[in-house]
Structure formats: C-alpha cells, structure tokens
C-alpha cells in the first residue's frame with residue numbers, strides 16, 4: 549500500500565485523477581489540497597469537494613491551498629474548463645461538506661509527518677496542478693523532504709508546450725514554484741505533454757464509459773468529458789482531448805506502465821518568451837546531476853483499463 553497526497557486544481561482531468569487516487573486498492577489517499585490553476589482556488593476547492601462527494605470519497609479531507617502563485621499574478625483557464633472549472637451540460641446535484649479549516653501547508657506537513665511517525669511510511673505527493681503548495685511545503689518545512697518518497701507530477705514538456713510554444717500550463721502558472729520542487733533533491737517523476745497527448749479520450753473510450761451504466765454519475769462523467777472534448781476542439785482543433793492528470797496517479801499505482809529516462813531538467817524562470825519551459829537536458833550538456841525521471845511512453849491499454857475501472861468503482865460506491 550502506497551500512502552499518497554493529491555495536490556490538484558479540478559479541472560476536468562483532475563476530477564478523474566481524484567477518482568483514480570481515491571479508488572485504487574494500492575493507494576491510501578491521505579488528503580487532497582487545492583491550488584489556483586484551472587480556476588480560482590475557491591472554485592477548485594468546491595470542485596474537489598463535489599468530485600469527492602459524487603464518487604464515494606466524502607471521507608477524504610480537502611484543504612484549500614494557495615490562492616496565488618509565489619511571485620506572479622495568477623492565471624486561470626476557463627477556455628478549457630469553463631467558468632466553474634468543471635463545466636458541462638449537466639447540473640451538479642450533490643451535497644458537499646466544507647473544506648478543512650486549516651492552513652494547507654501546515655496540514656500537509658502534519659499529515660505526512662504523522663504518517664511517517666505512526667507507520668514508518670513515506671508519502672508520495674501526486675501533483676496535477678501548479679507546484680505552489682508543494683514548493684511552500686518544502687520551503688517552510690524542509691525536514692518533510694526526507695518523509696516524501698517522490699513528487700509524481702503531470703506537467704512540463706520535452707518539446708512543445710500547450711500554453712506558449714514551449715510551456716505547459718501547470719509549470720507556466722508558477723515557474724518559481726516548479727524550480728524549487730525540481731531542485732529540491734526529492735525524487736521527481738514527471739509525466740510531460742508528449743505522454744499525456746497519447747492518452748486521448750476517443751469516441752471508443754466514451755463508449756466504454758457509457759456502457760458501464762445509465763446512472764446520473766456516468767451521465768455526468770460523459771458530459772464532463774464531452775465539454776472537455778469540445779473545448780479542445782475549439783482551442784486546438786483536436787478531435788479527442790488528452791486526459792492528462794490521471795496519468796500521474798497511474799504512474800504511482802503502477803510505474804512499470806511507463807517508460808522513463810532520467811534527465812537533468814531545469815525550469816526557465818527569467819525569460820518572458822520561454823517562462824515555464826521544462827528544459828530537458830537530453831545530451832547532458834550541463835553536467836549537473838540528473839534530477840527527474842521523465843516519462844517517455846505509457847502502456848495505453850493498461851492505462852485505459854485503470855481509468856475505466858476507477859470510474860466504474862466511483863459509480864458503484
């Protein structure tokens with residue numbers, strides 16, 4: 549059993565990452581923190597609570613994290629996720645509890661530390677959003693680093709970005725935070741866009757999900773994915789959208805599903821043109837220690853099975 553903390557900004561793809569993290573038999577989900585990203589942190593927090601409530605994960609605590617990146621103005625993404633951050637044609641009908649009334653960074657620290665003291669287990673941090681909360685955690689409580697197995701994240705790109713020619717959204721939102729995390733000495737496992745753009749929600753995958761049930765939950769899931777599909781079509785002209793975030797969860801559940809390369813990766817923070825670029829030193833020009841396990845491929849059929857299984861479990865809870 550792996551102990552995990554999920555830091556996210558739901559977000560359509562984050563919603564499915566929550567379901568996968570909450571329903572995997574190999575994971576114990578210790579809690580969820582939210583951050584500004586796809587929408588304001590107020591909205592991403594409500595969304596995390598809604599997703600937990602609807603998928604049988606109401607016992608998982610949600611704590612509201614950073615409202616702004618460390619040094620830059622915040623940036624949200626309604627063009628993909630809509631005004632609520634989880635738009636679809638279906639109205640959310642679910643009662644949610646409140647977020648935990650605690651500072652997120654203090655709560656993450658307390659949880660990871662008490663997990664270590666009580667069980668001897670390290671915690672894996674899964675990050676599917678900007679790295680602001682994780683950077684604050686490592687900066688304010690540096691001793692936590694020895695209690696963290698890895699930061700496994702969805703973010704960055706080896707080549708082409710999705711927000712600028714070179715930057716991926718999660719890293720672009722808070723490049724300084726990403727730099728702190730990538731330079732922290734903690735093991736980093738990164739799933740970049742090159743891999744997430746293989747995990748497309750195709751018509752066949754939508755049909756597989758639809759065939760699970762006719763329930764409200766499955767209808768909502770399908771409509772969320774259809775909204776996401778439409779936005780990707782409008783913005784990128786792609787017929788099927790990449791469901792990024794659950795890949796980071798899959799990488800913790802079953803790392804052998806991924807092919808990886810250990811590389812030096814540095815975060816560009818100074819340039820305006822290239823801010824948020826994850827500069828992957830494939831030829832090791834810098835001679836600096838290699839710091840990131842970069843995923844280069846995924847066993848897609850295995851990933852799809854895992855995704856659909858977690859949707860099925862969320863539906864049946």
Ligand code: BDR
Pocket residue numbers: 557559560561562586625628676677702710716717718792793
């Ligand atoms: C990432 O950006 C966010 O909009 C998604 O939720 C995902 O985490 C993809 O670039």
Ligand code: CA
Pocket residue numbers: 556557558559561562585586676677793
């Ligand atoms: Ca996300």
